[in-house]
């Protein structure tokens with residue numbers, strides 16, 4: 001997995017690239033947590049357009065960051081979700097919690 | 102494997118695409134033999150630029166067609182050979198028999 | 203009718219999650235599936251293999267097996283571990299149930315398998331291990 | 346030091362030549378090889394598996410095994426069949442030697458394996474089968 005991020009004020013946009021599974025989840029978790037460590041950050045946009053594979057391990061990673069942000073009144077948004085990953089998001093009901101950018 | 106061919110007079114140019122191994126060799130052999138079945142054909146150019154994989158089974162296929170053509174005074178030429186396949190051609194000494202187009 | 207089979211055994215390392223789904227995908231490709239069907243299989247196998255590694259063996263060393271069978275236009279995969287097993291399979295299969303929320307597991311692994319495959323069967327004995335059978339049949343228009 | 350292993354068994358069908366080299370390639374990829382090193386391994390494994398299918402089993406049904414071992418920056422593959430075996434291994438390994446010129450075999454399979462891998466070992470007993478061991482170590486700059 002590769003993660004490139006840009007910050008604009010209270011907003012971080014992170015572009016994920018590669019395969020998001022249990023093996024890569026630990027790394028993605030650590031990088032995203034460091035990106036949103038500053039409590040000023042209110043919004044995390046995950047751009048998924050270059051994620052080539054994701055299974056349910058990815059749900060756990062996204063929900064974990066959602067919890068951190070919503071505890072401080074912030075939010076998480078998903079952008080560029082490829083069709084196969086969108087199917088996993090839909091069956092999990094995650095769109096009730098995180099918005100599509 | 103996919104094979105697309107064009108004829109100009111006594112010359113056939115065949116564009117091979119895909120993986121040339123023992124499994125696909127039988128098919129390639131049949132198609133090439135039907136392309137050069139007309140004894141007027143004196144030259145077969147094999148364009149290898151879209152061959153994604155080849156092992157020594159491909160050598161047998163090429164040498165077999167070379168024999169048919171040289172028996173009638175014709176020749177076989179190889180074009181667009183990708184680097185990994187070129188290595189196999191070089192160790193086999195095939196360039197002593199067939200030319201690069 | 204085209205028949206084929208394969209049997210793979212590998213170490214319970216998380217690196218092998220990607221390896222195992224590549225193998226399943228390469229085997230299943232012999233049926234000329236659509237890209238969506240291929241992703242279904244890769245994803246379901248990834249779920250079952252991940253479960254074997256993290257739940258079955260709790261990240262200890264062990265061997266995971268992946269069997270593949272092609273029979274006409276149907277493919278069957280069996281993922282086995284010889285780890286801790288599952289006490290209550292019906293509970294484990296429920297959406298959102300996970301024994302490891304602290305690892306940020308979503309509890310959606312079995313639900314993903316069920317959504318993406320035609321059949322999912324789970325056989326498990328506590329202390330002995332788990333076998334998950336995944337089946338998918340390609341309808342004619344897909345070939 | 347990273348260690349990993351896998352053990353694959355599959356039917357001696359020519360469709361499985363592409364499958365087997367995909368599996369070897371996916372496993373070897375864990376060492377982050379260059380594209381050239383990856384092609385070397387895919388090609389050498391393809392040669393040994395093809396030989397098992399056409400020479401070992403003469404296109405009859407049988408099982409081929411492909412084992413893979415990663416040990417630090419080295420990879421080892423063993424391809425086994427339980428078919429006819431080789432009477433004279435030294436002869437078989439000679440460039441251009443083939444027992445099946447009528448099948449348009451080039452006799453270059455072993456030579457390709459030797460060129461593309463660091464070590465090639467052949468163990469065979471007539472009537473019992475053949476095991477080909479292929480090894481490749483990545484030099485440091487490649488990682």
Ligand SMILES: Nc1ncnc2c1ncn2[C@@H]1O[C@H](COP(=O)(O)OP(=O)(O)O)[C@@H](O)[C@H]1O
Nearest residue numbers: 253254257258294300301307308309311312332
């Ligand atoms: N191979 C296995 N060995 C032992 N327990 C398992 C295995 N597979 C699944 N389980 C149990 O079933 C539960 C639900 O699995 P799953 O739906 O994949 O969700 P998750 O992996 O996110 O926990 C797991 O939390 C675990 O308790």
Ligand SMILES: Nc1ncnc2c1ncn2[C@@H]1O[C@H](COP(=O)(O)OP(=O)(O)O)[C@@H](O)[C@H]1O
Nearest residue numbers: 396397400401437443444450451452454455475
């Ligand atoms: N697995 C095997 N079982 C039996 N014989 C084999 C096996 N592998 C190789 N051979 C013998 O060694 C010969 C040389 O093999 P190789 O160099 O790969 O060339 P080719 O496959 O083109 O004949 C074969 O023709 C065959 O007689």
